Amino acid sequence: MSQNPLLEIKNLQVIIGREENRVHAVRGASLKINEKERLGIIGESGSGKTLTALSILRLLPATGIIKEGEIYFQGKDLLSLSESEMSYIRGKQISIVFQNAAAALNPLFTVGQQIAEVYRFHEGCSAHEAWAKAIEMLDATGIPDPTRRAHAYPNQFSGGMAQRALIAMALVCSPKLLIADEPTTGLDLTIQAQVLDLIKDHVIQSCSSLILISHDIAVIAEVCTNVAVMYAGDVLEVGSLEDVFQSPLSPYSKALLKCFQIEGRGQQPYIAGKVPDLRFQYEGCLFAPRCEFAADICRNRPVLREVKPNHWAACHFT
């Protein structure tokens, strides 16, 4: 790892929720992503993928706080920036595509307006130029008749079109890093494939990086170069696609991959046993209660370490 990573998350801890619903949703997650890498994050529902992504942009919901950790982007600690410094990172340097694009677009503004305003804010150009750029982006994301569709409101867009429009908005300032959080959930299978291709192609063409969150391993395999496996708010394994999928190190990754082979595409993975109750703190390995190899040593939390070159895992047995 000679090059400086584009983004580095160190020991991120996020607490979210009020009173009895307060959970330690992210517990010391660490990640790195280099330039031109496409990192897939997989993990069961509730493993903290979304909150990790939102933490990067400091967009946690009102009840969530980053309790500890550092997030470096091009060497800058994002967590120490002011809110206004942060707004120059958002959308310009790092951008995000949410799931359920129909709700993510403002219903009272035209799609073209929304894209143009993001561009205009960051690039400081004329309204006219921004509008032209918005149409160009709609065109680039495969929206037919973009000159006319730019005047449409989000409710006049289908789910797939809305997702494309949102991608257009995310990419309008050519960010260095794109985060896509389950960008195709809720779309038809054919449209899912198109949208993923769109994201992948754009990231490759613009030499930027991607974080793709999905619980569909096939999707990650198709789009990404690297994989991170999350469990109960912690990252248990990171490495290149081949390393992690062909020779997984952590027992959790192995179990996850096995489920996927049995259940097939598009299914939520299922592993016997219960996910730890995230309201409590744990000393030991979070996966130990469900792990067939669990031993005494697992009472201590294993740290993520480089087991093989560029292949990291958090398990005492690797």
Next chain:
Amino acid sequence: MFSWLRESAIFLIRRLISIIIVLLGVCTIAFIITRMLGNPVYLLVGQQADQEILDNLIHQMGLDRPLYEQYFRYLGTVLQGDFGISRYTYRPVLDEIAFRLPATLELVLAAMTITIVFAIPLGILAAARPGSIFDRLCALISQFGVSMPNFWVGLIFIYVFYFLLKILPAPLGRLDATLRAPAEVTRLFLIDSIIAGNFVTFKSALSHLILPAVTLSLSSAPSTLQITRTALIHILSSDYIRTARAYGMPNRSIYYRYALKNAIVPIITMLAMTFGFLMSGTVLVETVFNWPGLGLYAVDSMHHFDYEPIVGVVFLSALFYVLAYLVADIITYTIDPRIRAE
């Protein structure tokens, strides 16, 4: 462009049809109630009248006709704005209403203005920082406002500002007894006195209006503040606001442009409701301040078993309700493409 015109026309026609249906319903209920109150002939001439005179009257008034015919005739007159003649003053109800409506309208518009000028900005500011001291102060004041009965607050105001401090006039109507109403233009004294350039009348009208208007606004301002606040907080936690934030849009535009525009729809709807509610809810305030409006008229008529005016006032209140909703609908229709798509 033409399809837009056509859609708008269809929208308007549909709303107008539903308004007509509502008004027909109100007429029907009014018809049933007035028939249930007994034979109007007896109410007119008393029980002891000669049978021949009675029959004559019944025939004259068409009360011997089949009920459905009476109903349609009644509809016909009411829809022409003919609410009959008051049995107490012997003047056409419509004239009386036309005479008193401006007083109520002025009172309600003043209360609405107070509500809009104070409650909506406070609600917007409170929503910016939920849970802050300012927010909690707003909640406290609203709570206080709703929990005080209207007439009671009115009496306290009169006691303090008229009796103790002597800075406002006695609660007797819209103007000092020595002054004459300004030349009729809008029949709202504040506006007419400005048009006439009569400062003395303006001052008097304002000093008479202020207490009842503030009192009346106490029944609308607290809920308006809270609804504005709740609507905005809800919008601020929505996905599309998160999107705007995620792409770096500055807080100012997020709040005053993206969020506020979305809040206009519920706020306008609520204001229409408030207007209708106030138009039909001035009775207590008018009574306390001897305000010569529709509420007082309805109460007086009730005392004299004079039903025609009551039907007239009820019909008019319903009319204002539906008109307020129509205006709100048109505004939200132009703002919100989702409503246009329906």
